[in-house]
Amino acid sequence: AVVSVATLTWLLHHQDGTGPRKRLRRARGARPGPDVMPFEAAQPFSAVEVDLISELFPGSIALQQPGEPFDLLVVGAGLSGAVLADLYARVHNKRVLVLERRPHIAGNCFDARETRSDILVSLYGAHLFHTNKEAVWHYVHRFGEWVPYEHRVVGRVDGRLVPIPVNIDTVNMLLGQDIRSVEEMEAWLENERAGADPNSQQSNSEEVGIARVGKRLFGKIFSEYTQKQWGVGAAELGPEVLSRIPVRPDWDDRYFPHDRFQALPAQGYTKWFEQLFDHPNIVVYTSTDYFTAKDTPLMRSQRFEKTFFTGQIDQFFRRKGVDLAPLQYRSIRFETTVTEGSSVAQPNGVVNYPQFRDGDFTRAIEYKHLFHQSSRKTVVVREFSMDVADGQEPFYPFPTEENQKQFRRYQDLAVAEEALNQVYFVGRLANYKYFNMDDAIDNALELYARLEGRRGLDTALAEGRSKIDDVERHRVHLVIHLGPGQDLALLRNICAAMPVNLALSFKVFIYSVDGRAKSFLETARRSLERQAPCLGPLREERSLFVRQVGRSLPELVFVEHMTQNGFGFGDVTVFLSSDDGHKLVAAVGTAVSAQLAGLGERRALRASQPGAARRDIRRLPAGAFDAKAHWSLHDLTHAGAAGNVLHVLPLDGLERFAASLGPLAGSADLRDCPVRARSRSFAVSEAALRRALVRHRDAMHNFFLPAMRAEDVPVARDLRAAWLCLFWDRG
Numbered sequence: 001a002v003v004s005v006a007t008l009t010w011l012l013h014h015q016d017g018t019g020p021r022k023r024l025r026r027a028r029g030a031r032p033g034p035d036v037m038p039f040e041a042a043q044p045f046s047a048v049e050v051d052l053i054s055e056l057f058p059g060s061i062a063l064q065q066p067g068e069p070f071d072l073l074v075v076g077a078g079l080s081g082a083v084l085a086d087l088y089a090r091v092h093n094k095r096v097l098v099l100e101r102r103p104h105i106a107g108n109c110f111d112a113r114e115t116r117s118d119i120l121v122s123l124y125g126a127h128l129f130h131t132n133k134e135a136v137w138h139y140v141h142r143f144g145e146w147v148p149y150e151h152r153v154v155g156r157v158d159g160r161l162v163p164i165p166v167n168i169d170t171v172n173m174l175l176g177q178d179i180r181s182v183e184e185m186e187a188w189l190e191n192e193r194a195g196a197d198p199n200s201q202q203s204n205s206e207e208v209g210i211a212r213v214g215k216r217l218f219g220k221i222f223s224e225y226t227q228k229q230w231g232v233g234a235a236e237l238g239p240e241v242l243s244r245i246p247v248r249p250d251w252d253d254r255y256f257p258h259d260r261f262q263a264l265p266a267q268g269y270t271k272w273f274e275q276l277f278d279h280p281n282i283v284v285y286t287s288t289d290y291f292t293a294k295d296t297p298l299m300r301s302q303r304f305e306k307t308f309f310t311g312q313i314d315q316f317f318r319r320k321g322v323d324l325a326p327l328q329y330r331s332i333r334f335e336t337t338v339t340e341g342s343s344v345a346q347p348n349g350v351v352n353y354p355q356f357r358d359g360d361f362t363r364a365i366e367y368k369h370l371f372h373q374s375s376r377k378t379v380v381v382r383e384f385s386m387d388v389a390d391g392q393e394p395f396y397p398f399p400t401e402e403n404q405k406q407f408r409r410y411q412d413l414a415v416a417e418e419a420l421n422q423v424y425f426v427g428r429l430a431n432y433k434y435f436n437m438d439d440a441i442d443n444a445l446e447l448y449a450r451l452e453g454r455r456g457l458d459t460a461l462a463e464g465r466s467k468i469d470d471v472e473r474h475r476v477h478l479v480i481h482l483g484p485g486q487d488l489a490l491l492r493n494i495c496a497a498m499p500v501n502l503a504l505s506f507k508v509f510i511y512s513v514d515g516r517a518k519s520f521l522e523t524a525r526r527s528l529e530r531q532a533p534c535l536g537p538l539r540e541e542r543s544l545f546v547r548q549v550g551r552s553l554p555e556l557v558f559v560e561h562m563t564q565n566g567f568g569f570g571d572v573t574v575f576l577s578s579d580d581g582h583k584l585v586a587a588v589g590t591a592v593s594a595q596l597a598g599l600g601e602r603r604a605l606r607a608s609q610p611g612a613a614r615r616d617i618r619r620l621p622a623g624a625f626d627a628k629a630h631w632s633l634h635d636l637t638h639a640g641a642a643g644n645v646l647h648v649l650p651l652d653g654l655e656r657f658a659a660s661l662g663p664l665a666g667s668a669d670l671r672d673c674p675v676r677a678r679s680r681s682f683a684v685s686e687a688a689l690r691r692a693l694v695r696h697r698d699a700m701h702n703f704f705l706p707a708m709r710a711e712d713v714p715v716a717r718d719l720r721a722a723w724l725c726l727f728w729d730r731g
Contacts, residue, residue: 100287121367122367130438136438151262152255156352175217208239226241226242228360264370290311314406332393346380364380477572479574479576483578488528491532498534572686583679
């Protein structure tokens with residue numbers, strides 16, 4: 001059922017009584033008991049329990065009496081405000097008061113666990129951190145661990161799921177093309193543009209879109225989506241709206257392919273903000289509107305050296321009596337569905353819906369895909385773009401020339417306010433500009449450097465840089481299926497098999513028929529420490545994931561892992577079944593070495609196979625299967641085709657498979673499948689996993705998995721025998 005109760009339940013105590021719990025306060029009007037508070041942006045939730053950074057004290061001690069003196073005032077506890085509060089409190093030993101209108105810290109980054117599912121959900125839409133700015137990357141590491149995450153989006157277009165941004169697969173799937181190289185894609189795009197120059201000056205977003213992808217793709221993917229997002233057609237919007245459309249002339253399906261650093265905070269964004277605000281010089285009042293609080297005894301008793309305002313710049317001056325028209329914004333209405341089921345409801349974490357045929361919402365986010373979250377339920381949030389109404393949060397500045405002219409008038413007022421009253425405007429709302437997360441942080445860092453110089457900033461950035469592991473480690477994921485009565489003894493010799501000349505980091509995913517929550521987790525941890533110490537210290541839900549499964553079919557577990565683990569794959573993923581894995585552990589190291597040899601230069605937090613996106617790695621040499629009836633691991637790695645190591649490497653080789661899979665309608669690749677794995681254990685590169693998902697996402701989610709789950713369906717037997725052919729294509 002769709003939940004639309006606009007409330008938020010707060011926990012007012014902490015179970016262990018430790019940690020930073022003395023400085024987040026709620027202003028007068030907020031009751032101190034465990035009550036339910038109205039919260040418009042939380043419409044998807046009937047109740048969200050949030051462990052805040054402190055007890056919420058009664059309002060009588062907050063703003064209604066003169067209090068301790070502060071040096072600086074920060075209005076807004078989002079990214080820009082938090083960064084400035086941190087730097088002045090820690091570097092300059094200044095007393096900082098932070099006022100936040102909403103009942104929580106972290107601004108639009110705020111995330112919390114949805115109570116019915118225990119899934120970590122962002123209340124204001126998915127936030128994906130990505131940047132090329134080293135200073136920002138160093139800064140965010142000051143307050144917690146970050147884990148690699150490369151964002152990918154698919155769009156449902158003409159009833160099919162295709163990669164967004166546009167790449168070779170998008171064009172082939174939507175327009176029936178057979179583009180097989182980067183050169184062919186570039187020539188196709190040039191023809192579609194019909195002479196329009198994507199680098200020339202266009203007057204509106206429709207011209208920009210057509211100049212970048214041509215009329216056909218613009219009509220299918222961008223035209224109606226723009227209408228959904230902004231409420232007007234692309235021709236009525238400035239060129240900057242669609243100027244950021246990425247188009248890939250290769251097979252790269254990452255949403256931010258050019259950003260070097262891409263990651264998520266290991267414990268979520270709210271916990272990251274909690275650590276930032278954990279300082280004796282910082283006091284945060286939530287549920288406190290700056291314009292209302294200005295006339296309270298506490299605020300009247302202050303003489304702030306500086307004020308940093310991160311709210312709407314037009315609201316600041318209009319509340320002072322300036323007679324200028326308000327700026328226009330767009331907002332988002334969130335509609336959440338919570339459903340039963342240990343699996344996922346959609347085949348990707350983020351699915352865009354560019355066409356009105358699928359509804360008025362712009363995208364749907366299933367948070368279970370992130371962080372490899374486990375629950376017997378799943379949460380899907382649909383986003384509906386809308387004009388800003390009473391109580392709605394402003395998300396996006398409305399990009400028209402008239403709004404920009406009006407903003408420049410407010411900018412002139414801001415310059416005067418800074419000179420006269422030391423009020424500084426920082427952040428996306430104050431700059432009337434859409435900021436990515438790194439832009440919001442960088443905006444604050446640059447303002448701080450302008451006011452205080454580089455010395456203090458460099459000291460703070462060095463602290464963050466010291467917490468980053470600079471070793472270029474290849475990521476290896478071990479996915480282990482344990483049948484009834486099986487244990488982890490199959491890994492006894494894996495350390496001896498692993499290559500010693502490579503820096504590796506490991507994540508271990510255990511799917512056990514016998515697994516039982518904490519008791520099994522501890523047993524698994526101790527067993528791994530004893531059987532495979534080379535895997536390093538394994539931490540629950542960071543590098544060790546234990547899940548109970550209801551079926552003993554390894555192929556089903558492996559395919560579900562691939563379709564649900566949107567959080568990321570290793571450079572190499574090794575799937576081991578307890579049925580035969582103990583016989584094949586000795587081959588794991590060879591398979592890992594062979595896959596890593598094809599990666600090329602390894603760059604921190606970038607695509608693990610940068611060259612793979614520029615060739616069709618699924619294709620094998622023509623006639624390859626006619627040359628040998630049995631392909632061994634040695635054959636695959638020395639066949640003379642450099643791309644072959646990026647395919648699946650069954651740990652005991654492949655053999656010819658000629659059986660027809662006629663019932664699998666619409667998947668010619670599988671009907672003509674030339675290979676079958678004799679074992680259930682194999683190693684696979686990240687590139688091959690990604691390509692299989694792109695090519696077969698619909699078939700895997702809508703047909704393949706349901707058929708494998710229905711073990712009594714005759715076609716399931718053939719599917720289980722041939723599912724590895726999802727990774728292959730005949731040359």
